[in-house]
Amino acid sequence: MSGALEPRVRVLLDPDWASGSLVDDVRRGLGGRPRRLPPKWLYDDVGAGLFDEITRLPEYYPTEAERAILTAHAAEVAEACDAATLVELGSGTSDKTRTLLDAFRSPGRSHGPLRRFVPVDVSDATLRGAATMLAERYPGMAVEAVVGDFTLHLGHLPRGDRRLVAFLGSTIGNFYLEERRAFLGALADSLDTGEWLLLGTDLVKDVDRMVAAYDDDAGLTERFIRNCLTVVNRELGADFDQGAFSYAPLWDARMERIDMRLRAEEPSVVRVPGADLVVELATGEELCIEISTKFRLEGIATELADAGFEVAETWTDPAGDFALTLARRT
Ligand code: SAH
Numbered sequence: 001m002s003g004a005l006e007p008r009v010r011v012l013l014d015p016d017w018a019s020g021s022l023v024d025d026v027r028r029g030l031g032g033r034p035r036r037l038p039p040k041w042l043y044d045d046v047g048a049g050l051f052d053e054i055t056r057l058p059e060y061y062p063t064e065a066e067r068a069i070l071t072a073h074a075a076e077v078a079e080a081c082d083a084a085t086l087v088e089l090g091s092g093t094s095d096k097t098r099t100l101l102d103a104f105r106s107p108g109r110s111h112g113p114l115r116r117f118v119p120v121d122v123s124d125a126t127l128r129g130a131a132t133m134l135a136e137r138y139p140g141m142a143v144e145a146v147v148g149d150f151t152l153h154l155g156h157l158p159r160g161d162r163r164l165v166a167f168l169g170s171t172i173g174n175f176y177l178e179e180r181r182a183f184l185g186a187l188a189d190s191l192d193t194g195e196w197l198l199l200g201t202d203l204v205k206d207v208d209r210m211v212a213a214y215d216d217d218a219g220l221t222e223r224f225i226r227n228c229l230t231v232v233n234r235e236l237g238a239d240f241d242q243g244a245f246s247y248a249p250l251w252d253a254r255m256e257r258i259d260m261r262l263r264a265e266e267p268s269v270v271r272v273p274g275a276d277l278v279v280e281l282a283t284g285e286e287l288c289i290e291i292s293t294k295f296r297l298e299g300i301a302t303e304l305a306d307a308g309f310e311v312a313e314t315w316t317d318p319a320g321d322f323a324l325t326l327a328r329r330t
Pocket residue numbers: 039040043048051055063089090091092093094096120121122123148149150151168169170171
């Protein structure tokens with residue numbers, strides 16, 4: 001007998017989410033200007049697998065930088081923070097999170113062991129795999145996974161039990177500025193005074209290193225970004241031709257973000273029957289598939305304060321590539 005509790009999985013996404021909600025995003029995003037898609041559509045099973053491979057690329061430094069911070073400081077986080085429930089937004093494989101869970105489950109922790117872990121992700125299969133693995137690894141801790149969208153479902157997360165919300169990996173950098181403000185505000189609204197946020201953010205650094213992280217030699221990031229066209233083709237019967245687009249990642253120095261685009265190399269007429277849409281693209285026209293904003297420590301503290309959080313502590317890795325910020329809802 002392992003003593004492991006079966007993970008509970010709550011599904012908040014509608015059964016037709018992959019097609020239904022995508023229709024709205026495609027009409028609004030690809031039908032408008034600039035032509036955009038929300039990054040959640042990058043993470044079907046293929047995309048989730050590609051992201052996992054990206055985290056092991058030599059050029060993609062954020063994952064190991066954040067892991068180094070967690071390894072060095074997870075015990076301090078667990079001591080500083082009296083949470084009994086850990087919620088993880090955009091949890092993916094929850095690989096790095098194990099370091100945090102180990103610290104929160106340590107018998108020496110003065111607040112007592114963490115009782116519950118709530119990973120939240122749109123990627124159903126990845127989430128279920130992680131939840132099963134974690135339930136086995138931490139017998140006695142309840143794992144209550146939520147297949148949900150963190151832009152829609154923050155109000156449906158379990159309440160009480162002094163929560164810490166972890167948002168790791170710099171996934172917050174994938175929001176546009178106005179979306180980030182709205183997200184942080186909604187997150188603050190969903191927390192009670194005194195509850196906690198642990199936020200991972202990639203920091204501004206040498207431009208060549210940042211660009212290389214999104215333009216890797218193995219071409220995995222390009223495949224990851226292109227995968228969203230495959231998703232729209234499959235779910236909405238669109239006829240995007242991958243060969244008509246080139247991958248164009250660039251550093252936007254004004255907004256301090258990497259901008260991952262697909263550029264039409266020839267005039268294209270793309271039909272998206274499932275969204276009742278025809279997209280006409282001229283040569284050189286771009287689809288903005290994902291941004292990855294890079295941060296500065298002062299900016300993080302200001303944005304958190306504006307949203308209703310007070311920074312308790314910020315840690316960086318020795319190279320100063322990445323930051324982890326523990327903040328409290330005021
Ligand atoms: N936290 C992990 C994974 C980051 S990748 C890490 O640090 O490595 C981003 C994750 O967020 C993916 O697992 C993706 O499926 C998930 N995701 C993206 N948009 C989402 C949304 N709107 N709601 C919930 N999960 C989302």
